[in-house]
Amino acid sequence: MTEATFDVVAIGNAIVDILAQADDAFIQEQGMTKGSMQLMFSPADADALYAKMGPGREVSGGSAANTVAGIAALGGRCGFIGQVADDQLGQVFAHDIRAAGIRYNTAVRAGEPTTARCLIFVTPDGQRTMNTFLGASQFLPEAALDRELIASGAILYLEGYLWDPEEPRRAMRAAIDIARGAGRRVAFTLSDVFCINRHGDDFRKLMADGLIDILFANENELLALCQTEDFEAAVERAAGQVPLVVVTRSEKGAIAVKGGQRFAVAAEPIERVVDTTGAGDLFAAGFLHGQAQGHGVETSLKLGALCAAEIISHYGARPEADLKTLAAEKLG
Amino acid sequence: MTEATFDVVAIGNAIVDILAQADDAFIQEQGMTKGSMQLMFSPADADALYAKMGPGREVSGGSAANTVAGIAALGGRCGFIGQVADDQLGQVFAHDIRAAGIRYNTAVRAGEPTTARCLIFVTPDGQRTMNTFLGASQFLPEAALDRELIASGAILYLEGYLWDPEEPRRAMRAAIDIARGAGRRVAFTLSDVFCINRHGDDFRKLMADGLIDILFANENELLALCQTEDFEAAVERAAGQVPLVVVTRSEKGAIAVKGGQRFAVAAEPIERVVDTTGAGDLFAAGFLHGQAQGHGVETSLKLGALCAAEIISHYGARPEADLKTLAAEKLG
Numbered sequence: 001m002t003e004a005t006f007d008v009v010a011i012g013n014a015i016v017d018i019l020a021q022a023d024d025a026f027i028q029e030q031g032m033t034k035g036s037m038q039l040m041f042s043p044a045d046a047d048a049l050y051a052k053m054g055p056g057r058e059v060s061g062g063s064a065a066n067t068v069a070g071i072a073a074l075g076g077r078c079g080f081i082g083q084v085a086d087d088q089l090g091q092v093f094a095h096d097i098r099a100a101g102i103r104y105n106t107a108v109r110a111g112e113p114t115t116a117r118c119l120i121f122v123t124p125d126g127q128r129t130m131n132t133f134l135g136a137s138q139f140l141p142e143a144a145l146d147r148e149l150i151a152s153g154a155i156l157y158l159e160g161y162l163w164d165p166e167e168p169r170r171a172m173r174a175a176i177d178i179a180r181g182a183g184r185r186v187a188f189t190l191s192d193v194f195c196i197n198r199h200g201d202d203f204r205k206l207m208a209d210g211l212i213d214i215l216f217a218n219e220n221e222l223l224a225l226c227q228t229e230d231f232e233a234a235v236e237r238a239a240g241q242v243p244l245v246v247v248t249r250s251e252k253g254a255i256a257v258k259g260g261q262r263f264a265v266a267a268e269p270i271e272r273v274v275d276t277t278g279a280g281d282l283f284a285a286g287f288l289h290g291q292a293q294g295h296g297v298e299t300s301l302k303l304g305a306l307c308a309a310e311i312i313s314h315y316g317a318r319p320e321a322d323l324k325t326l327a328a329e330k331l332g
Numbered sequence: 333m334t335e336a337t338f339d340v341v342a343i344g345n346a347i348v349d350i351l352a353q354a355d356d357a358f359i360q361e362q363g364m365t366k367g368s369m370q371l372m373f374s375p376a377d378a379d380a381l382y383a384k385m386g387p388g389r390e391v392s393g394g395s396a397a398n399t400v401a402g403i404a405a406l407g408g409r410c411g412f413i414g415q416v417a418d419d420q421l422g423q424v425f426a427h428d429i430r431a432a433g434i435r436y437n438t439a440v441r442a443g444e445p446t447t448a449r450c451l452i453f454v455t456p457d458g459q460r461t462m463n464t465f466l467g468a469s470q471f472l473p474e475a476a477l478d479r480e481l482i483a484s485g486a487i488l489y490l491e492g493y494l495w496d497p498e499e500p501r502r503a504m505r506a507a508i509d510i511a512r513g514a515g516r517r518v519a520f521t522l523s524d525v526f527c528i529n530r531h532g533d534d535f536r537k538l539m540a541d542g543l544i545d546i547l548f549a550n551e552n553e554l555l556a557l558c559q560t561e562d563f564e565a566a567v568e569r570a571a572g573q574v575p576l577v578v579v580t581r582s583e584k585g586a587i588a589v590k591g592g593q594r595f596a597v598a599a600e601p602i603e604r605v606v607d608t609t610g611a612g613d614l615f616a617a618g619f620l621h622g623q624a625q626g627h628g629v630e631t632s633l634k635l636g637a638l639c640a641a642e643i644i645s646h647y648g649a650r651p652e653a654d655l656k657t658l659a660a661e662k663l664g
Binding site: 018020021050051053054055056057058059060069087088089092095096097099100114315316318320 | 350352353382383385386387388389390391392401419420421424427428429431432446647648650652
């Protein structure tokens with residue numbers, strides 16, 4: 001096994017987020033499930049919902065992409081693989097991820113559909129409700145995988161969301177083989193309860209087959225994955241199959257289980273929750289950076305909580321503050 | 333003269349801002365003048381600078397467009413005229429201005445160049461340094477003017493920036509004729525010192541010809557326009573030709589002169605200046621809304637200061653807070 005030249009290589013949907021404020025009545029009227037991610041299958045659906053949206057701001061997003069952006073902001077070396085179209089939003093995505101210092105060289109895809117957009121409605125409580133048009137992102141082909149990049153990352157990080165479209169799902173499986181073949185660890189985030197409802201069998205099989213080394217979930221996702229309503233039972237079940245399980249619990253902080261030992265961290269106190277978009281993604285960023293730096297689980301959890309707190313204090317899921325300095329202050 | 337159905341109709345560059353953090357060293361290295369607006373004449377120049385920029389966030393901008401977005405957020409009825417291209421950034425601009433409740437029906441322009449972009453570097457002190465690629469915006473033809481819309485606005489609001497390209501300059505002059513022919517007031521913002529250096533003669537002639545009813549400037553712009561270093565002399569000179577002169581003075585607040593009487597307002601105290609982009613635009617919004625609502629100069633100045641304070645407390649030049657409620661609280 002050669003030494004890893006990247007800390008984390010992620011594969012995920014390459015999305016530009018469009019964020020706007022909305023009230024709870026709007027979320028209800030539109031039949032959205034608050035706090036979840038819903039797919040929009042046609043450009044017409046996406047346009048119709050966009051027309052109902054308030055004035056927006058655009059920030060690059062995508063769950064795994066947000067995570068590597070966070071790790072890079074902390075000083076980690078990252079790569080990203082994800083599909084954009086040959087359009088302005090694709091240029092924005094590619095610019096932002098490269099400007100964050102991340103290796104990104106997935107070739108753009110010509111023609112329709114456009115680059116993925118996620119229409120995010122942020123309610124006054126800071127909760128985000130997402131509506132994603134996957135666009136070009138759902139056509140990430142196995143052939144687009146940079147095998148060398150994947151093999152050179154200490155950790156391969158995958159998002160559950162990518163299981164929805166067929167081509168990326170195939171690509172994910174191939175990427176897992178490449179990473180494991182190179183002796184790397186595979187980290188996986190469950191993404192969303194509805195996503196688990198759609199692909200739980202696949203996710204459970206990945207775990208049962210011992211293909212996942214680090215699992216990220218929030219409470220509800222873990223319950224859905226383990227098909228139980230008992231949190232402790234769910235944690236036990238997941239920890240029985242995955243060497244390192246990390247569960248975020250919003251304002252209750254997060255826990256992790258490794259080798260039968262359980263660790264916990266409280267949520268960082270913050271002045272005002274502006275927009276929770278990316279909270280889980282940035283928690284994963286802090287945690288993975290801690291792992292990559294050789295820190296223990298406890299310190300990794302602390303870094304996760306710190307990054308999550310930064311991201312929910314402003315709009316958008318890419319860090320605005322100097323995470324490196326914040327982390328140095330925190331860890332002393 | 334028929335009753336006006338719009339409070340303010342604005343004509344301006346239709347721009348999407350791309351904002352990123354930068355340090356002072358970068359501004360210097362790039363040979364930019366901190367705090368100013370510089371034009372980029374080719375798409376290649378724009379792309380080259382974009383490549384050097386950090387991760388960005390996109391928010392609709394354009395000076396006069398920001399102003400009407402502010403007025404609309406305060407509850408005013410507004411229209412906007414400005415040229416975008418048939419591309420994704422054009423869709424973003426059109427969506428955002430319509431979503432703000434503003435009448436906007438300028439037809440998109442097919443083919444090259446793209447919709448205007450402004451690359452805005454925000455330094456740690458909150459100051460913004462702008463680099464604009466005018467793109468489609470510079471091809472706003474006189475034929476695109478909605479004459480009925482202009483004639484139905486109590487105030488026509490124009491930005492000095494539009495004097496740079498030839499076609500919009502012609503359109504501006506025609507719009508002034510339409511507005512004055514309909515018995516409306518014409519408000520004009522000087523935009524930028526360098527812009528005045530380029531077009532001061534035109535601006536001075538507009539004033540001398542009695543075509544401007546309300547003039548907006550900051551201190552440096554007024555000095556450049558009046559070709560003096562003496563602030564009092566400049567105020568006097570401008571007030572001799574324009575019935576209502578409004579001068580913003582950053583942290584010193586703002587003054588206005590009307591009918592020989594001078595009014596002043598202090599700057600609103602704010603916790604932290606995040607990004608001054610749009611401060612002048614939103615000051616104009618508050619002031620013009622006050623005027624449209626029939627308030628006196630003093631109250632109009634207060635509204636201006638309030639809106640400017642809101643906009644500099646976050647990234648981007650479009651309001652995020654509920655300006656209407658803020659204004660109601662402020663004015664009691």
